[in-house]
Amino acid sequence: MTIYGLYAREVGGWLSVSALIRLMAELGVDEPAVRSSISRLKRRGILEAERVDGRAGYALSAHAREILEAGDRRIFRRRRGTLDEGWVLAVFSVPESERRRRHTLRSRLSWLGFGSVGPGVWIAPAHLTEEARDVLVREELAEYVDLFEGRYLGFAAAPEQVARWWDLEGLDALYEQFCSDFEPVLARWRAARGKDETGMAFADYVRVLTSWRRLPYLDPGLAPELLPRDWSGTKAADLFFALQRRLEEPSHRFVTEVR
Template sequence: MTAVEEATTQSGALQPRQLIVTLYGLYARECGGWLSIAAVVRLMAALGVEEPAVRSSISRLKRRGLLDALRMDGVAGYALTEVARDILADGDARIFGRRRADESDGWLLVVFSVPESERDKRHQLRSELTRLGFGTVAPGVWVAPGHLADEAAEVLARRGLAGYVELFRGAHLALGQIRDNVAHWWDLGQLHARYAEFLERQEPVRERIVAGDGAGPGQAFADYVRLLTDWRRLAYADPGLPLDLLPADWNGARAAELFSELRGRLAGPAHEHARRLIGA
Protein backbone atom coordinates (compact mmCIF):
# COMPACT_ATOMS: atom_id res chain seq x y z
CA MET A 1 0.00 0.00 0.00
CA THR A 2 0.88 3.78 -0.10
CA ALA A 3 0.33 7.43 0.63
CA VAL A 4 -2.28 7.71 -1.99
CA GLU A 5 -3.52 11.10 -0.98
CA GLU A 6 -1.63 14.36 -1.29
CA ALA A 7 -3.90 15.75 1.39
CA THR A 8 -2.50 13.43 4.06
CA THR A 9 -2.17 15.47 7.21
CA GLN A 10 1.02 15.85 9.19
CA SER A 11 -0.82 15.54 12.50
CA GLY A 12 -1.89 12.41 14.32
CA ALA A 13 -5.51 12.70 13.15
CA LEU A 14 -6.41 10.03 10.60
CA GLN A 15 -8.85 11.08 7.92
CA PRO A 16 -11.71 8.70 6.93
CA ARG A 17 -10.47 8.52 3.34
CA GLN A 18 -7.02 7.47 4.56
CA LEU A 19 -8.62 4.65 6.54
CA ILE A 20 -10.63 3.57 3.49
CA VAL A 21 -7.44 3.37 1.43
CA THR A 22 -5.92 1.17 4.13
CA LEU A 23 -8.98 -1.09 4.15
CA TYR A 24 -8.87 -1.54 0.38
CA GLY A 25 -5.15 -2.19 0.49
CA LEU A 26 -5.44 -4.78 3.25
CA TYR A 27 -8.67 -6.58 2.49
CA ALA A 28 -10.19 -5.71 -0.89
CA ARG A 29 -7.36 -6.83 -3.16
CA GLU A 30 -7.60 -10.41 -1.98
CA CYS A 31 -11.19 -10.55 -3.26
CA GLY A 32 -10.75 -8.82 -6.62
CA GLY A 33 -10.32 -5.25 -5.44
CA TRP A 34 -14.05 -4.69 -4.86
CA LEU A 35 -16.04 -4.06 -1.69
CA SER A 36 -19.76 -3.46 -1.36
CA ILE A 37 -20.66 -0.08 0.03
CA ALA A 38 -22.43 -1.89 2.88
CA ALA A 39 -19.19 -3.73 3.76
CA VAL A 40 -17.20 -0.49 3.73
CA VAL A 41 -19.77 1.13 6.01
CA ARG A 42 -19.54 -1.83 8.44
CA LEU A 43 -15.74 -1.80 8.41
CA MET A 44 -15.59 1.93 9.01
CA ALA A 45 -18.22 1.74 11.76
CA ALA A 46 -15.84 -0.64 13.55
CA LEU A 47 -13.30 2.21 13.37
CA GLY A 48 -15.77 4.70 14.82
CA VAL A 49 -16.58 6.50 11.55
CA GLU A 50 -20.22 7.24 10.74
CA GLU A 51 -21.86 6.46 7.41
CA PRO A 52 -22.18 10.06 6.07
CA ALA A 53 -18.42 10.57 6.46
CA VAL A 54 -17.78 7.22 4.75
CA ARG A 55 -19.93 8.08 1.73
CA SER A 56 -18.38 11.54 1.45
CA SER A 57 -14.86 10.10 1.59
CA ILE A 58 -15.64 7.44 -1.02
CA SER A 59 -16.94 10.17 -3.33
CA ARG A 60 -13.66 12.07 -2.95
CA LEU A 61 -11.63 8.95 -3.72
CA LYS A 62 -13.80 8.36 -6.78
CA ARG A 63 -13.21 11.93 -8.00
CA ARG A 64 -9.47 11.39 -7.57
CA GLY A 65 -9.63 8.37 -9.83
CA LEU A 66 -8.86 5.80 -7.15
CA LEU A 67 -12.24 4.07 -6.90
CA ASP A 68 -14.85 3.20 -9.52
CA ALA A 69 -18.53 2.57 -8.79
CA LEU A 70 -19.33 -1.02 -9.74
CA ARG A 71 -22.28 -3.32 -9.10
CA MET A 72 -21.52 -7.00 -8.50
CA ASP A 73 -24.45 -9.41 -8.69
CA GLY A 74 -26.75 -6.45 -8.27
CA VAL A 75 -24.94 -5.17 -5.18
CA ALA A 76 -23.62 -1.60 -5.16
CA GLY A 77 -19.97 -1.16 -4.37
CA TYR A 78 -16.63 0.34 -5.38
CA ALA A 79 -13.58 -1.21 -7.02
CA LEU A 80 -9.97 -0.10 -7.11
CA THR A 81 -8.88 1.53 -10.35
CA GLU A 82 -5.69 0.45 -12.10
CA VAL A 83 -4.05 3.66 -10.87
CA ALA A 84 -4.95 2.80 -7.29
CA ARG A 85 -3.68 -0.77 -7.69
CA ASP A 86 -0.32 0.53 -8.92
CA ILE A 87 -0.06 2.98 -6.04
CA LEU A 88 -0.92 0.32 -3.49
CA ALA A 89 1.68 -2.02 -4.99
CA ASP A 90 4.28 0.74 -4.65
CA GLY A 91 3.18 1.19 -1.06
CA ASP A 92 3.54 -2.52 -0.27
CA ALA A 93 7.21 -2.36 -1.22
CA ARG A 94 7.82 0.80 0.79
CA ILE A 95 5.88 -0.20 3.90
CA PHE A 96 6.56 -3.92 4.18
CA GLY A 97 9.79 -4.31 2.20
CA ARG A 98 11.66 -1.15 3.12
CA ARG A 99 15.23 -1.39 4.29
CA ARG A 100 17.66 1.11 5.70
CA ALA A 101 20.47 2.20 3.40
CA ASP A 102 24.14 2.07 4.23
CA GLU A 103 26.85 4.25 2.74
CA SER A 104 27.86 1.54 0.27
CA ASP A 105 24.53 2.10 -1.51
CA GLY A 106 25.77 5.49 -2.68
CA TRP A 107 23.41 8.30 -3.65
CA LEU A 108 20.77 8.89 -6.27
CA LEU A 109 20.68 12.38 -7.78
CA VAL A 110 17.71 13.67 -9.77
CA VAL A 111 18.17 16.78 -11.88
CA PHE A 112 15.08 18.17 -13.57
CA SER A 113 14.01 21.08 -15.71
CA VAL A 114 10.37 21.76 -16.58
CA PRO A 115 9.27 24.50 -19.00
CA GLU A 116 7.27 27.33 -17.49
CA SER A 117 4.37 26.37 -19.75
CA GLU A 118 4.15 23.03 -17.89
CA ARG A 119 4.14 24.24 -14.31
CA ASP A 120 1.63 21.55 -13.39
CA LYS A 121 4.24 18.93 -14.29
CA ARG A 122 6.78 20.72 -12.10
CA HIS A 123 4.39 20.56 -9.18
CA GLN A 124 3.63 16.90 -9.86
CA LEU A 125 7.32 16.08 -10.10
CA ARG A 126 8.12 17.77 -6.79
CA SER A 127 5.20 15.99 -5.15
CA GLU A 128 6.36 12.59 -6.42
CA LEU A 129 9.95 13.18 -5.31
CA THR A 130 8.77 14.28 -1.88
CA ARG A 131 6.58 11.20 -1.62
CA LEU A 132 9.53 9.01 -2.57
CA GLY A 133 11.57 10.54 0.25
CA PHE A 134 14.01 12.73 -1.70
CA GLY A 135 15.79 15.62 -0.05
CA THR A 136 16.45 18.97 -1.73
CA VAL A 137 20.04 19.93 -2.59
CA ALA A 138 19.14 22.97 -4.72
CA PRO A 139 16.24 24.06 -6.95
CA GLY A 140 15.90 21.30 -9.54
CA VAL A 141 18.42 19.03 -7.80
CA TRP A 142 17.11 16.36 -5.42
CA VAL A 143 18.91 13.50 -3.67
CA ALA A 144 18.03 10.14 -2.10
CA PRO A 145 19.87 7.03 -0.92
CA GLY A 146 20.98 4.94 -3.89
CA HIS A 147 18.83 1.95 -2.97
CA LEU A 148 15.75 3.92 -4.07
CA ALA A 149 16.96 4.11 -7.70
CA ASP A 150 14.75 1.38 -9.17
CA GLU A 151 11.65 2.51 -7.30
CA ALA A 152 12.16 6.15 -8.30
CA ALA A 153 12.77 5.33 -11.97
CA GLU A 154 9.68 3.11 -12.14
CA VAL A 155 7.39 5.61 -10.42
CA LEU A 156 8.55 8.58 -12.49
CA ALA A 157 8.15 6.61 -15.70
CA ARG A 158 4.67 5.43 -14.76
CA ARG A 159 3.62 9.00 -13.96
CA GLY A 160 4.86 10.22 -17.36
CA LEU A 161 7.61 12.33 -15.79
CA ALA A 162 10.73 10.51 -16.97
CA GLY A 163 11.25 12.92 -19.86
CA TYR A 164 11.81 15.82 -17.47
CA VAL A 165 14.53 14.25 -15.33
CA GLU A 166 18.06 12.91 -15.43
CA LEU A 167 19.06 10.33 -12.83
CA PHE A 168 22.63 9.88 -11.61
CA ARG A 169 23.99 7.41 -9.10
CA GLY A 170 27.35 7.58 -7.35
CA ALA A 171 29.39 8.37 -4.25
CA HIS A 172 29.59 11.61 -2.30
CA LEU A 173 32.95 13.27 -3.07
CA ALA A 174 32.52 16.79 -1.65
CA LEU A 175 34.96 18.21 0.87
CA GLY A 176 32.23 18.85 3.43
CA GLN A 177 30.85 16.34 5.91
CA ILE A 178 28.02 14.27 4.44
CA ARG A 179 26.30 14.20 7.86
CA ASP A 180 26.07 18.01 7.81
CA ASN A 181 24.70 17.96 4.27
CA VAL A 182 22.06 15.37 5.11
CA ALA A 183 20.81 17.63 7.91
CA HIS A 184 20.30 20.39 5.32
CA TRP A 185 18.79 18.27 2.55
CA TRP A 186 16.14 16.70 4.79
CA ASP A 187 14.10 18.19 7.62
CA LEU A 188 15.29 15.66 10.18
CA GLY A 189 13.85 17.62 13.08
CA GLN A 190 10.34 17.38 11.68
CA LEU A 191 10.76 13.68 10.89
CA HIS A 192 12.09 13.01 14.41
CA ALA A 193 9.04 14.79 15.84
CA ARG A 194 6.68 12.74 13.69
CA TYR A 195 8.31 9.51 14.86
CA ALA A 196 7.94 10.70 18.45
CA GLU A 197 4.22 11.26 17.85
CA PHE A 198 3.91 7.78 16.33
CA LEU A 199 5.59 6.25 19.37
CA GLU A 200 3.37 8.25 21.71
CA ARG A 201 0.25 6.94 19.94
CA GLN A 202 1.32 3.34 19.45
CA GLU A 203 3.32 2.42 22.57
CA PRO A 204 0.15 2.43 24.72
CA VAL A 205 -1.36 -0.06 22.25
CA ARG A 206 1.59 -2.38 22.80
CA GLU A 207 1.38 -1.96 26.58
CA ARG A 208 -2.33 -2.80 26.52
CA ILE A 209 -1.74 -5.93 24.42
CA VAL A 210 1.18 -7.11 26.54
CA ALA A 211 -0.94 -6.61 29.66
CA GLY A 212 -3.51 -8.98 28.16
CA ASP A 213 -6.10 -6.29 27.49
CA GLY A 214 -6.34 -6.79 23.73
CA ALA A 215 -10.17 -6.83 23.99
CA GLY A 216 -10.66 -9.32 21.16
CA PRO A 217 -10.55 -9.34 17.34
CA GLY A 218 -12.65 -6.18 16.99
CA GLN A 219 -10.11 -4.14 18.94
CA ALA A 220 -7.25 -5.81 17.06
CA PHE A 221 -8.89 -4.79 13.79
CA ALA A 222 -9.28 -1.17 14.86
CA ASP A 223 -5.74 -1.03 16.23
CA TYR A 224 -4.21 -2.58 13.13
CA VAL A 225 -5.96 -0.40 10.57
CA ARG A 226 -5.00 2.72 12.51
CA LEU A 227 -1.44 1.45 12.97
CA LEU A 228 -0.94 0.83 9.26
CA THR A 229 -2.55 4.12 8.26
CA ASP A 230 -0.34 5.94 10.75
CA TRP A 231 2.83 4.16 9.62
CA ARG A 232 2.15 4.60 5.90
CA ARG A 233 2.71 8.33 6.22
CA LEU A 234 6.09 7.83 7.87
CA ALA A 235 7.22 5.13 5.45
CA TYR A 236 7.00 7.67 2.65
CA ALA A 237 8.48 10.59 4.56
CA ASP A 238 11.59 8.64 5.62
CA PRO A 239 13.87 7.49 2.74
CA GLY A 240 15.79 5.10 5.00
CA LEU A 241 18.96 7.13 5.45
CA PRO A 242 22.00 5.32 6.88
CA LEU A 243 21.87 5.31 10.67
CA ASP A 244 25.43 6.61 11.02
CA LEU A 245 24.38 9.80 9.21
CA LEU A 246 21.49 10.45 11.58
CA PRO A 247 21.46 12.07 15.05
CA ALA A 248 22.53 9.85 17.93
CA ASP A 249 19.04 10.03 19.48
CA TRP A 250 17.29 9.05 16.23
CA ASN A 251 13.96 7.42 17.11
CA GLY A 252 13.03 6.07 13.68
CA ALA A 253 14.60 2.67 14.32
CA ARG A 254 12.63 2.23 17.55
CA ALA A 255 9.43 3.23 15.72
CA ALA A 256 10.12 0.67 12.98
CA GLU A 257 10.64 -2.06 15.57
CA LEU A 258 7.37 -1.14 17.27
CA PHE A 259 5.50 -1.20 13.96
CA SER A 260 6.90 -4.64 13.15
CA GLU A 261 6.00 -6.01 16.58
CA LEU A 262 2.45 -4.66 16.52
CA ARG A 263 1.91 -5.88 12.98
CA GLY A 264 2.91 -9.38 14.08
CA ARG A 265 0.50 -9.28 17.01
CA LEU A 266 -2.47 -7.65 15.28
CA ALA A 267 -2.56 -8.65 11.60
CA GLY A 268 -4.00 -12.15 12.08
CA PRO A 269 -6.97 -11.38 14.35
CA ALA A 270 -7.62 -8.15 12.45
CA HIS A 271 -7.89 -10.08 9.17
CA GLU A 272 -10.34 -12.58 10.66
CA HIS A 273 -12.55 -9.79 11.99
CA ALA A 274 -12.45 -7.91 8.67
CA ARG A 275 -13.49 -11.01 6.71
CA ARG A 276 -16.47 -11.50 9.05
CA LEU A 277 -17.55 -7.89 8.55
CA ILE A 278 -17.16 -8.07 4.78
CA GLY A 279 -19.14 -11.29 4.57
CA ALA A 280 -21.90 -10.23 6.97
Protein backbone atom coordinates in the same frame (compact mmCIF):
# COMPACT_ATOMS: atom_id res chain seq x y z
CA MET B 1 -8.08 4.03 1.43
CA THR B 2 -6.29 2.20 4.24
CA ILE B 3 -9.10 -0.36 4.42
CA TYR B 4 -8.95 -1.05 0.69
CA GLY B 5 -5.17 -1.23 0.77
CA LEU B 6 -5.16 -3.70 3.65
CA TYR B 7 -8.16 -5.89 2.91
CA ALA B 8 -9.90 -5.44 -0.43
CA ARG B 9 -7.08 -7.06 -2.39
CA GLU B 10 -7.26 -10.10 -0.10
CA VAL B 11 -10.93 -10.64 -0.96
CA GLY B 12 -10.87 -10.06 -4.70
CA GLY B 13 -10.39 -6.29 -4.69
CA TRP B 14 -14.08 -5.59 -4.00
CA LEU B 15 -16.05 -4.57 -0.91
CA SER B 16 -19.78 -3.98 -0.63
CA VAL B 17 -21.06 -0.59 0.45
CA SER B 18 -22.74 -2.17 3.46
CA ALA B 19 -19.47 -3.81 4.53
CA LEU B 20 -17.60 -0.51 4.19
CA ILE B 21 -20.20 1.25 6.35
CA ARG B 22 -19.94 -1.48 9.00
CA LEU B 23 -16.14 -1.42 8.98
CA MET B 24 -15.93 2.36 9.20
CA ALA B 25 -18.41 2.34 12.08
CA GLU B 26 -15.72 0.55 14.11
CA LEU B 27 -13.60 3.64 13.55
CA GLY B 28 -16.36 6.02 14.61
CA VAL B 29 -17.16 7.19 11.08
CA ASP B 30 -20.85 7.57 10.22
CA GLU B 31 -22.58 6.50 7.01
CA PRO B 32 -22.79 9.93 5.30
CA ALA B 33 -19.04 10.43 5.80
CA VAL B 34 -18.34 6.97 4.36
CA ARG B 35 -20.40 7.66 1.25
CA SER B 36 -18.70 11.03 0.83
CA SER B 37 -15.27 9.39 1.04
CA ILE B 38 -16.31 6.76 -1.51
CA SER B 39 -17.43 9.49 -3.90
CA ARG B 40 -14.08 11.28 -3.61
CA LEU B 41 -12.12 8.11 -4.25
CA LYS B 42 -14.34 7.33 -7.24
CA ARG B 43 -13.74 10.80 -8.74
CA ARG B 44 -9.99 10.31 -8.31
CA GLY B 45 -10.13 7.03 -10.23
CA ILE B 46 -9.20 4.94 -7.18
CA LEU B 47 -12.51 3.05 -6.92
CA GLU B 48 -14.91 1.76 -9.57
CA ALA B 49 -18.56 0.94 -8.94
CA GLU B 50 -19.36 -2.75 -9.32
CA ARG B 51 -22.22 -5.04 -8.32
CA VAL B 52 -21.51 -8.56 -7.07
CA ASP B 53 -24.36 -11.00 -6.46
CA GLY B 54 -26.78 -8.09 -6.64
CA ARG B 55 -24.96 -6.08 -3.97
CA ALA B 56 -23.64 -2.61 -4.64
CA GLY B 57 -19.95 -2.11 -3.96
CA TYR B 58 -16.68 -0.74 -5.19
CA ALA B 59 -13.55 -2.34 -6.57
CA LEU B 60 -10.03 -0.99 -6.80
CA SER B 61 -9.07 0.34 -10.21
CA ALA B 62 -6.03 -1.16 -11.97
CA HIS B 63 -4.14 2.08 -11.36
CA ALA B 64 -4.94 1.96 -7.65
CA ARG B 65 -3.75 -1.64 -7.40
CA GLU B 66 -0.45 -0.65 -8.98
CA ILE B 67 0.03 2.21 -6.51
CA LEU B 68 -0.87 0.03 -3.52
CA GLU B 69 1.49 -2.75 -4.56
CA ALA B 70 4.32 -0.23 -4.82
CA GLY B 71 3.30 1.13 -1.43
CA ASP B 72 3.47 -2.32 0.15
CA ARG B 73 7.16 -2.56 -0.73
CA ARG B 74 7.80 0.75 0.98
CA ILE B 75 5.52 0.48 4.01
CA PHE B 76 6.04 -3.14 5.08
CA ARG B 77 9.79 -3.45 4.50
CA ARG B 78 12.65 -2.05 6.53
CA ARG B 79 14.97 -0.10 4.27
CA ARG B 80 18.32 1.26 5.32
CA GLY B 81 21.09 2.18 2.92
CA THR B 82 24.85 1.75 3.23
CA LEU B 83 27.63 4.24 2.63
CA ASP B 84 29.07 2.04 -0.11
CA GLU B 85 25.99 2.08 -2.34
CA GLY B 86 26.25 5.80 -3.08
CA TRP B 87 23.57 8.23 -4.18
CA VAL B 88 21.07 8.90 -6.93
CA LEU B 89 20.72 12.47 -8.21
CA ALA B 90 17.58 13.72 -9.92
CA VAL B 91 18.31 16.79 -12.02
CA PHE B 92 15.27 18.37 -13.62
CA SER B 93 14.18 21.30 -15.71
CA VAL B 94 10.53 22.14 -16.37
CA PRO B 95 9.46 24.98 -18.69
CA GLU B 96 7.77 27.93 -17.03
CA SER B 97 4.69 27.25 -19.15
CA GLU B 98 4.37 23.89 -17.32
CA ARG B 99 5.06 25.08 -13.78
CA ARG B 100 2.25 22.88 -12.44
CA ARG B 101 4.30 19.91 -13.56
CA ARG B 102 7.28 21.38 -11.71
CA HIS B 103 5.27 21.44 -8.49
CA THR B 104 4.08 17.87 -9.10
CA LEU B 105 7.64 16.73 -9.76
CA ARG B 106 8.97 18.29 -6.58
CA SER B 107 6.11 16.76 -4.60
CA ARG B 108 6.77 13.29 -6.01
CA LEU B 109 10.50 13.47 -5.33
CA SER B 110 9.88 14.65 -1.78
CA TRP B 111 7.32 11.87 -1.26
CA LEU B 112 9.86 9.32 -2.50
CA GLY B 113 12.29 10.49 0.18
CA PHE B 114 14.57 12.72 -1.91
CA GLY B 115 16.24 15.71 -0.28
CA SER B 116 16.85 19.04 -1.96
CA VAL B 117 20.47 19.93 -2.77
CA GLY B 118 19.58 23.08 -4.69
CA PRO B 119 17.20 24.37 -7.38
CA GLY B 120 16.44 21.50 -9.73
CA VAL B 121 18.82 19.07 -7.99
CA TRP B 122 17.52 16.41 -5.58
CA ILE B 123 19.33 13.53 -3.93
CA ALA B 124 18.53 10.16 -2.35
CA PRO B 125 20.35 6.96 -1.39
CA ALA B 126 20.94 4.83 -4.47
CA HIS B 127 18.62 2.06 -3.24
CA LEU B 128 15.73 4.37 -4.25
CA THR B 129 16.81 4.56 -7.91
CA GLU B 130 14.47 1.95 -9.34
CA GLU B 131 11.50 3.11 -7.32
CA ALA B 132 12.11 6.69 -8.45
CA ARG B 133 12.37 5.57 -12.06
CA ASP B 134 9.09 3.65 -11.83
CA VAL B 135 7.21 6.55 -10.24
CA LEU B 136 8.52 9.14 -12.68
CA VAL B 137 7.52 6.98 -15.64
CA ARG B 138 4.09 6.16 -14.18
CA GLU B 139 3.39 9.83 -13.43
CA GLU B 140 4.61 10.86 -16.92
CA LEU B 141 7.35 13.05 -15.46
CA ALA B 142 10.40 11.21 -16.82
CA GLU B 143 10.88 13.59 -19.77
CA TYR B 144 11.83 16.40 -17.39
CA VAL B 145 14.38 14.47 -15.33
CA ASP B 146 17.88 13.04 -15.66
CA LEU B 147 18.96 10.47 -13.08
CA PHE B 148 22.60 9.92 -12.09
CA GLU B 149 24.24 7.60 -9.59
CA GLY B 150 27.51 8.44 -7.87
CA ARG B 151 29.55 9.04 -4.71
CA TYR B 152 29.81 12.10 -2.50
CA LEU B 153 33.42 13.35 -2.66
CA GLY B 154 33.33 16.38 -0.37
CA PHE B 155 34.10 18.85 0.88
CA ALA B 156 31.88 19.05 3.98
CA ALA B 157 31.37 15.97 6.12
CA ALA B 158 28.54 13.80 4.79
CA PRO B 159 26.44 13.96 8.01
CA GLU B 160 26.57 17.76 7.87
CA GLN B 161 25.35 17.78 4.28
CA VAL B 162 22.63 15.25 4.98
CA ALA B 163 21.30 17.52 7.73
CA ARG B 164 20.99 20.27 5.09
CA TRP B 165 19.32 18.11 2.46
CA TRP B 166 16.68 16.59 4.78
CA ASP B 167 14.75 17.80 7.80
CA LEU B 168 15.86 14.93 10.00
CA GLU B 169 14.84 16.70 13.20
CA GLY B 170 11.31 17.06 11.92
CA LEU B 171 11.20 13.42 10.80
CA ASP B 172 12.57 12.26 14.14
CA ALA B 173 9.80 14.20 15.88
CA LEU B 174 7.19 12.43 13.73
CA TYR B 175 8.66 9.05 14.64
CA GLU B 176 8.67 10.03 18.32
CA GLN B 177 5.01 11.05 18.09
CA PHE B 178 4.15 7.68 16.52
CA CYS B 179 5.82 5.94 19.45
CA SER B 180 4.01 8.14 21.95
CA ASP B 181 0.66 7.41 20.30
CA PHE B 182 1.00 3.64 19.89
CA GLU B 183 3.26 2.28 22.61
CA PRO B 184 0.20 2.26 24.94
CA VAL B 185 -1.74 0.33 22.27
CA LEU B 186 0.90 -2.40 22.12
CA ALA B 187 1.04 -2.53 25.93
CA ARG B 188 -2.74 -2.94 26.07
CA TRP B 189 -2.71 -5.84 23.61
CA ARG B 190 0.18 -7.56 25.36
CA ALA B 191 -1.77 -7.32 28.61
CA ALA B 192 -4.79 -8.93 26.91
CA ARG B 193 -3.03 -12.34 27.15
CA GLY B 194 -4.11 -13.72 23.83
CA LYS B 195 -7.71 -12.51 23.86
CA ASP B 196 -8.69 -11.48 20.35
CA GLU B 197 -11.38 -8.83 20.17
CA THR B 198 -11.45 -8.72 16.40
CA GLY B 199 -13.36 -5.46 16.02
CA MET B 200 -10.96 -3.65 18.33
CA ALA B 201 -7.97 -5.24 16.57
CA PHE B 202 -9.31 -3.98 13.25
CA ALA B 203 -9.82 -0.44 14.55
CA ASP B 204 -6.39 -0.32 16.16
CA TYR B 205 -4.61 -1.75 13.11
CA VAL B 206 -6.22 0.69 10.71
CA ARG B 207 -5.26 3.61 12.96
CA VAL B 208 -1.71 2.29 13.30
CA LEU B 209 -1.24 1.88 9.57
CA THR B 210 -2.88 5.22 8.74
CA SER B 211 -0.38 6.94 11.03
CA TRP B 212 2.59 4.88 9.88
CA ARG B 213 2.23 4.71 6.11
CA ARG B 214 3.51 8.22 5.31
CA LEU B 215 6.64 7.89 7.49
CA PRO B 216 8.53 5.37 5.30
CA TYR B 217 7.99 7.73 2.36
CA LEU B 218 9.37 10.74 4.23
CA ASP B 219 12.35 8.66 5.39
CA PRO B 220 15.01 8.22 2.68
CA GLY B 221 16.51 5.19 4.41
CA LEU B 222 19.92 6.74 5.06
CA ALA B 223 22.89 4.70 6.22
CA PRO B 224 23.02 4.49 10.04
CA GLU B 225 26.30 6.43 10.08
CA LEU B 226 24.50 9.46 8.66
CA LEU B 227 21.66 9.55 11.18
CA PRO B 228 21.53 11.59 14.39
CA ARG B 229 22.25 9.89 17.67
CA ASP B 230 19.20 8.38 19.38
CA TRP B 231 17.34 8.20 16.05
CA SER B 232 13.69 7.47 16.83
CA GLY B 233 13.04 5.79 13.48
CA THR B 234 14.46 2.47 14.64
CA LYS B 235 12.29 2.36 17.76
CA ALA B 236 9.23 3.40 15.74
CA ALA B 237 9.80 0.65 13.15
CA ASP B 238 10.18 -1.97 15.89
CA LEU B 239 6.88 -0.77 17.36
CA PHE B 240 5.05 -0.82 14.03
CA PHE B 241 6.13 -4.36 13.16
CA ALA B 242 5.30 -5.60 16.67
CA LEU B 243 1.79 -4.15 16.30
CA GLN B 244 1.46 -5.69 12.87
CA ARG B 245 2.34 -9.14 14.20
CA ARG B 246 -0.21 -8.80 17.01
CA LEU B 247 -3.11 -7.21 15.12
CA GLU B 248 -2.94 -8.38 11.52
CA GLU B 249 -4.58 -11.80 11.92
CA PRO B 250 -7.53 -10.90 14.22
CA SER B 251 -8.13 -7.77 12.15
CA HIS B 252 -8.33 -9.83 8.96
CA ARG B 253 -10.77 -12.24 10.62
CA PHE B 254 -13.05 -9.34 11.51
CA VAL B 255 -13.11 -8.05 7.92
CA THR B 256 -13.83 -11.53 6.60
CA GLU B 257 -16.76 -11.89 9.01
CA VAL B 258 -18.22 -8.51 8.06
CA ARG B 259 -17.84 -9.03 4.36
